[in-house]
Amino acid sequence: MIETQVKNNFDEETFLANKLRDILLKNDRASIHKLEGILDNQDELAERISPIVDYKINLLKQKFPKEFQLAVNQIVEKKMKESQEEILDLIYPVLGRMIKKYIVHQFEEIKEKIDNQVSSLFTLKGLKMKIKSLIYGIDDTELLLSNIDKPKIEEVHIIERDSGILYGSATLRPTIDRDVIAGMLTAIKSFVEDAFQREQEELEMIEYGSYKIFIQNFRSYYFSIAMSGSLSVSQRHELSASILTFAEKEILQLLSNDGAEKYEIISEKLKLHFYDTEAKIFN
């Protein structure tokens, strides 16, 4: 009898406890149910999360340079150290060519200076010159240079690079047809550059005996300057600088002229510029 009474009381307490739990957790359960619904529905989930993700990405973008610069620098530095060989392989040929060109040029200049000094010191002519230099107070190098075969500009041409068509030319003496010279020079240049395929390198000089044809290349045209006599390295560089000056100051305007007198105008300008240059550089 007592046992039955106890059991009934227990059942009633459990029932009441469950009911109380239902009442207290009703709102929470509804919220959980709603959340489960959102989690199960991808579209709805994306709609809610996307703005937050976007916001975080923007924040990261804004703060990235400041926050991660050091880390990125360290990674790049580490990667560069690891890939040093590959980077060197890429840069080396370009640097090598530049360095080589510079060294060759420096050696030429040194050699020329030494040759000049030696010849002026140990030859009879040099000795005479030394005496002359002492008597008249003129620098012996200047005297030496003035005595050797003076360089002279024989012909100057500006030639269209691909077609070999002559834009203009200046010469002090009559020559064979200048259009033919321009065409053949272009053909020789094309032949040499194609035959030896030295990547970006181009024909820069043709030499026979004491006659030299210097070629200075530009994007769509090139200059050819035929010279006689001996030209020192420094004079060669002055000539090159003079060509650059002419190209910089005159050429664009001259080439844009489509008039019938184009050839004559370019030729006249060439004559004025280069024979003036010759006076400045070689005398």
Added chain:
Amino acid sequence: MISKKVILTGSFGVGKTSLFNQFIFKTFSDKYLTTIGVKVNKRVVTIDDQEVSILLWDIAGEISQDKVPNSYFLGASAIIYVVDLNRPITFQNAKTDLDHLKKIIPDSLIKVVGNKIDLIEEDKIEDLKSIMPVPCDIFTSAKNGINVEDLFSQLASELLANN
């Protein structure tokens, strides 16, 4: 006066240099000398009182045009592709060669010239035309000068018109 670069090309022994000499110097030699590299010369042609300076590049013959350095063709306003009408082997590659040239210089005029017409019997010409992979624009004889002046006059007119 306008100046134009014109290329003479084609297989070896087709008569390019003979056409060159006939046009420039009005001469012909039976002696065959292979052209080495390139030979350049010019002649001024007058069309309707207008002068055109034709800078003619005679290029060494090759069996196929892809053997010729591309740089020779650059800047050319016209190409004269010469075949020897007596040697079908010289026009076998004509189509491939012309396609190759059109790729290098798409805006250039192209003239296909059937040379050595003096060696062909008149009744054989039609048969010959039927077996050619590309039609000839003109038939010439560098030896006798047949149509050589006409070829360059036509070319000069077209170059003037295109200028």
